[in-house]
Amino acid sequence: MSKSLHRGPYPHTRMRRMRSDDFSRRLMRENILTVNDLIYPMFVLEGQGEKETVASMPGVERLSIDLLVQEAKELVQLGIPAIALFPVTPQSAKSEFAEEAYNPNGLAQRAVKAIKDACPELGVITDVALDPFTVHGQDGILDANGYVLNDRTIETLVKQAASHADAGVDIVAPSDMMDGRIGAVRQALEENGHVNTKIMAYSAKYASAYYGPFRDAVGSAGNIKGGDKFSYQMDPANSDEALHECALDLAEGADMIMVKPGMPYLDVVRRVKDELLAPTYAYQVSGEYAMHVAAFENGWLNREQVILESLISFKRAGADGILSYFAKEAAQLLQKK
Ligand SMILES: NCc1[nH]cc(CCC(=O)O)c1CC(=O)O
Numbered sequence: 001m002s003k004s005l006h007r008g009p010y011p012h013t014r015m016r017r018m019r020s021d022d023f024s025r026r027l028m029r030e031n032i033l034t035v036n037d038l039i040y041p042m043f044v045l046e047g048q049g050e051k052e053t054v055a056s057m058p059g060v061e062r063l064s065i066d067l068l069v070q071e072a073k074e075l076v077q078l079g080i081p082a083i084a085l086f087p088v089t090p091q092s093a094k095s096e097f098a099e100e101a102y103n104p105n106g107l108a109q110r111a112v113k114a115i116k117d118a119c120p121e122l123g124v125i126t127d128v129a130l131d132p133f134t135v136h137g138q139d140g141i142l143d144a145n146g147y148v149l150n151d152r153t154i155e156t157l158v159k160q161a162a163s164h165a166d167a168g169v170d171i172v173a174p175s176d177m178m179d180g181r182i183g184a185v186r187q188a189l190e191e192n193g194h195v196n197t198k199i200m201a202y203s204a205k206y207a208s209a210y211y212g213p214f215r216d217a218v219g220s221a222g223n224i225k226g227g228d229k230f231s232y233q234m235d236p237a238n239s240d241e242a243l244h245e246c247a248l249d250l251a252e253g254a255d256m257i258m259v260k261p262g263m264p265y266l267d268v269v270r271r272v273k274d275e276l277l278a279p280t281y282a283y284q285v286s287g288e289y290a291m292h293v294a295a296f297e298n299g300w301l302n303r304e305q306v307i308l309e310s311l312i313s314f315k316r317a318g319a320d321g322i323l324s325y326f327a328k329e330a331a332q333l334l335q336k337k
């Protein structure tokens, strides 16, 4: 406690003095949000000229690859460094063993190629997990009792990650929470000559009800067998466990680690950054987006101010970057300022 108290109390110290002018507020500002902090998650659909709204995420659209590419060009213009792609798999392509996940001509793989062709400078991140491809909506392959099999699932995740790398993705982001998958994916990338493909590990991914609107967006909402992901995603009550998970993923070869969800878990972001000193990201997830937009649309919160305030809170917590459905709008707001 209190290195600052040697300055003596009021009126010697008036905290408001430094807040009284714009120039002094700028001089003492500790954190800054820039476009370089932003990653934009996007949903991709089959078809041509197709665009669909997501009921629980007003303002977010699922786009076919041609429209996705147009949007990507706008993001490059805005200076956004990277996007995260999520495919909306037609029901007919889903299966028990998620074979579509590693189809070299799958939607995600085609989207990666199209975007890298049109916008080579834009970083492209793909999700590595099986939930968009399984009939049961779980992130892995099930045994007869509905338990997600760890090692069997990893075999498929490795094929999925390799197919994304072959398609030219810059970053693979395993979001499945199987044990050991980062090491297995890293080894496969090395063996296939993809030595510079980066891994952003969803390391501290909580079993959160804030993912509800996302499952609606990718169409896995209705069919999660068992209804929860408690046997692999983390208990929201824990944070030591998050450090343990992040340390393991770094040891296995992750380049970046992630905490997810975002705002309810900023204490975890701070601990992870302080203890592990690695590039650290946080995901302001679909439910966080939905609740903000609901308040904006009711006129209960000021949209522009709250978007920027919500994002600076991640920087203050120590995040190096933020995945946010507000990324594009935030980039536009930052440009205006
Ligand atoms: N493994 C899939 C995945 N990747 C990102 C999200 C959630 C993103 C969001 O809510 O915005 C999920 C959903 C889940 O685990 O059920």
Ligand SMILES: [Mg+2]
Binding pocket: 177, 178, 179, 180, 203, 245, 248, 249
């Ligand atoms: Mg883990």
